[in-house]
Amino acid sequence: MSEEVISIRNLHTHFRTEDGVVKSVRGVDLDIGRGEVVGLVGESGSGKSVTAHSIMRLIPPSGRIVEGQILFEGEDLARASVRQMQKVRGDRIAMIFQEPMTSLNPVLRIGEQVADVLRLHRGLSKREALAEAKTLLGRVGIPDPEARLANFPHELSGGQRQRVMIAAALACRPQLIIADEPTTALDVTIQAQILDLLRDLKRDFGCSVLLITHDLGVISETADRVAVMYAGQIVEIADVETLLDEPLHPYTIGLLRSLPRLDGDLPEDRLLPVIGGVVPNLAELPIGCAFQTRCPHVHARCLTEEPPLSAVHSSRQVRCWLHEA
């Protein structure tokens, strides 16, 4: 992708906790091209959501971006003022959350909530904004949008609420949509509808999407490229097909093997190949590679030196001494 919409450079986000400083994001580099869908996959505590919240500057007060740049439209969001961020959020970058019920205001009608975004960022009159909101609701596949404008969030199903969130996110034609586990709370048939919608919107609106999920299946069906996170770092980036066909990092390999499948042969003994051990404590990380305690290929160098994220070839990077460039 030649033209980057956003470039994250060496991002570090830390949290102060009772147990010491938790280094949630430890040097993330990520570019998202125009019209590209990049998946960010990882388990709880891998830093994928903190990365997304850092872009939006929505990290809680105990957290802080301590280093790095988030370059977006010529600005460094890591250093932008509160006022600058207010202009960016919802206008140039929009976010969709996992649980649409907690993201929508329960005492405001659907129409008002979508229209508010339009009035605030595009200066439309109330009537214009409501008309536009109706168009948007129709565009995201909500039946009878005119009637839905007057509904409250609790009157809609989970899937419909997520559609409303997407309509609000699209209201200002943002450059970038950050979708944080957008389908995790939804049933599988509804998830399929929402993923189809996201694909259509990317095609029709040409916006870029950063898709955060723990589900490699969702990534496989939606994203162009995927970055795998572990213990606050990206350990592997590749095109989705390449990553699924030929994962290089031992963590990615282990993760893919440990997934129960919908097709293919079942293991005779019904046992899945697992990644042993547990995720390291982000407040007391070992020296060297963060995956060393769980890696089947660990060797002396892994215990002393942290591997860099290095390019294997043009579109493929991996953080492992086994694949040193």
Place this chain on the structure above:
Amino acid sequence: MRPDQTDVANAPVLDRPDSQEGVPLLQLVEVRKYFPGRKTFLKTGATGVKAVDGVSLSVRRGETLGLVGESGCGKSTLGRAILHLEPPTSGQVLFEGRDLAALTPDEMRHLRRDMQIVFQDPYSALNPRKSVGSILTEAYRIHGLYGADERARRVSDLLEMVGLRAEHVHRYPHEFSGGQRQRICIARAIALDPKLVVADEAVSALDVSVQAQVLNLMVTLQKRLGLTYVFISHDLRVVRHISDRVGVMYLGRIVELSETAALYRRPLHPYTEALLSAVPRLGPRKDSTRIVLKGDIPSAVNPPSGCAFHPRCRYSRDRCAVEAPALREHAPGRLAACHYPLLDTLPYQEPSKIQSIGNPL
């Protein structure tokens, strides 16, 4: 249902389960669970929810029966009805041939040792103010089993069996990760050496790598202890991995019940077909024909007429809107509640009609 089943229920209670080898461990006969509607202002006598609406099935000793379905399909309610945590509105639950509804409270308490449950959320399922040791010996205290030494020995055995260490006995739930807490919940469930364990979304809240570890633990324990599982989950991949047979639920009913491999290879019910097709695949789809169901899951308060799936079914015909199909055997060991099951001989029908059915989204 089969007429002999009532007789089984009324048969004299046998103390020795060994003498009932022919009887399935668990049998459900037309189990229904309705929740009454709330009376609200201007709306008196609101209609209730038919959460489980006539489920009959049996579970063999040592097998794993998977129950899948989307939210609101009644799978969790059914799980709780099996254990009589919420007794069914009507129908029978037979455990080793004994009707749970016919037991005295004393007999029921005794039987509870044989049937346990593991819940989805290991954070809320464990009392934060009790140590692991106290959590695990609670069942022994309730049932007045063993002396202090024997209890301590059993608890350390349990911890070892679920992959924790004996010294963890003095720790509290908050000192453990989600995966470890679920191991504690499993240890608690097997403490009394039960015959049946109902796992209600037991691995759904866990991360992928931890989920695989806990699934392996459940498989290992099943072999070691001869457990029978009813494994309730919304995750079709996990259910395929662990189950011998799978029941698919939609709006309170079982719509398909088959041996796992057959069900996933060629589903009989159009809902199962759509459900399987909606699961995101790793890598490119071979068929590239994902069936995206239109509209939302209908409400169980006011389910559609006839076959409850007909408004979303792409094969729906006139008969489906008026007549509810019964769960019947269409091929050996393969049951489906559908007038037009997807047997290999069935041609694809009426494309013109498909456009007009269902919610226009």
